[in-house]
Amino acid sequence: MKKGLIVQVIDIQFANLPGILEDILRDVMTEDTIQGCDYDPFNISSQIAVLKDTKILICKIRGAIEDGKAKTETSWLPSRTNSRIVPYSIEKLASTRNGKRPVTLGRTRSDHLTVDVKMLDGKLNIITGKKGVGKSHLSKLLILSLIQNGAPCLVIDVNGEYVNIGRTKNDEPTAYADKITVLKPGQSLKFGLSGVGLKTFLNTMIYALDLPRTSSKVFSRIWNELERSGNLKLDSLNDAIRRFSCHESVREAIYSRFNTLMDLELFTDDISERFDFSLFEKKMNEGHAFIINMKDEHAISRRLVVELFISKLTEQLSEMRLKAVFLFAEEAHFYLRETYWEDIITRMRHLGVFTTFITNQPDTVQESVYRQADNIFMFNITNEHDLDAISKVAKIDAESLRSIVKDLPAHNCLIVGDIVRDFPIVVNVKPLDIQTMGQTRHFFQD
């Protein structure tokens, strides 16, 4: 084929032929009330049955093939009379199986879809769909593919679904189990003041606990004095806040927030209990996934932990101590402050935070994220409001998106974006031999 137009079937409908309604009405009207037989000597009626079931394929132009090469832009139209319709393997268009880091995402209607995981590098991704259709499953597949290829991942796990990602269904460790660390705030995840540093701690106080700016200046002075005296410990900080010479309202503002932090038991002076950010750096640079299990965590705790980590990550990335981080943020609206959305898309992306948002509430993700997303993985969504939200995606037209996404069966996802070379593809996501259900508690055990 020298030249061709690539069209994708986005919907299959019954053809609305003239007279079809009358036919159906007549059939319905007579089928239960009148019985009889047709004597059709030339078997013409068989054609009627064929016509009644005639289907129309609704297609969208996706690109063109010129000199055997597929491209997404096209500026010509083929002849309406001399053109032929031929099936074309979607894998030929979208697959990047010859890439250096191939990963098979699943099956299309005809073949396996293998893509290059590099296409997630430096990208902003969204995984969305209604509950129970396979979003977490896909994100686990992506995380495993990334760590297999030595990429660092940080997973903010709101529902405790990723905690068993390193174990098989038979509860044995997977080949990558030693590259996965699960952190539980307050238990396996506690911070030391010096490890966190003033900037991160202060950001947490300001953004997670709404510490006023004036109070933050006072707090900085307190912190710096303790640091200079080599006495930066929780008890000392507590005493210093209480004794520091400042207006009572400022003291009260700082003290109340400090107490909130202490109540959450996220900080410790015990060196053996502290989260080691140096080790974190080392492991991440070697390709590791840290899962922060925030299931059952208080909303403030979630915000604090995320604030601390993002702030720390930004610091490490700016100082080039970390190469990059693939951040998987589940239901980010629970813990991400307003100003971070824009930050994640722009500044932090340039620093090396490549975020994948995973949500079953598409309208909670800011519109700018949809517009800027490089890869979008969409599972079934039937709610019109949710469809409106995801229709903001710039990589595919709203009509195709709505038509395809509404009818997707579970575990099937529409992928658009760089990872599939901008050819929208529906994939049945491949199963994984890991414990996928996390730690959901059930009443019925059988």
Place this chain on the structure above:
Amino acid sequence: MTHRTQDIGFEHSKISMLLSEESGNILLPDFLLNLSSESMRTLGGGFFEPREVTTVEGELEDAVEEEPHLNLANTTIIDEPAPIAKVIGNCTVAAVDVSSVRVGESEQGLLYALRGALVWREGLSYNFTRCGPLAFHLNDLIARSLNRRSRANDNLSYSAWSPLSERLLSRLRNTLERWMQRLACSRLSRGIVLLDGSLTAGTPDNPTVYLEDILNRSRENGNAVIAFSKETKLCFSGKKITRLLDKANYPCMLNIDRIITPQFPSAPVRLMGRVYVAKLTSRGLPFRVDIDRQLSEESAAKAVGRLINSDIVEQGYPETLRLAHILSTFTANEILAIQRHLSIEYGLKLAPRLSFRRSLFGPYGTSTEAS
């Protein structure tokens, strides 16, 4: 959708058994089948201009007009309509209707399809036998061939073929319709046979002899033949005769035969039925109704009384006849199917339809032409 006032159940009726045992050549005459095949063979591939069927085209069926316009002088005093009394005791009601439709045009002639439906109600159940579609390629060659056959084949004498191709459709349709009517009248006994149209015969395309034969067979079997005209061109005082029952709000019938028969003093056109205007239900529509003239007036009234007791008569029209019409009528989708069949079976190539209006006036042609 049918609004049924009675429960309709299924049971195998005698007529049903009889018809299901019939071979095709009883349901459809061999000569008609052969004629269809023969005429279609004359196509020999080539281009075919299919009839355009769109949703805006309401009337697909090609009506065959035979009824002459007739204005009756109002010098006669019209009787009061007689109430219709239900006659207790059910009888089998059978109805026949045939539809024809133009499917397209070949380079040599016109392509038509015919289909007939015979519906009967026995007890509470409705049954049908539908025959067709039969496709015919109407051209002069076929007309000549028909003439030759008419001399060689007794069966074909059932219809006296004319070489005029424009009358062929009417004759073909009448042939099928009369065949199916004769089948109904022969197989049914002590029942009512409902026909679509009138009991007028004697035109070249509708010879008297065949209707006479049907009525004779019917009488031999103790049946009553009643014909319902959906449209009539008989007028009285400038108004359609059905308006004569405008004021009647009860089931009734009005014998208007004595003012019509003087208009048909001699052959060829003969009124073989006694002409009435009848309203079968109090709020129903009035219809011109022809009842076998050989039945006494009393028997005719009884036949109508038995009809309204034996069949559902929604809107003043018998359900059996309504179903026969519905089952025989072609929908646009069926026309498309027939066109597809022709292109596959006879290798016809679809030719684009040339619209002079569209060519000349573009989008400024009339809506139907431009569509």
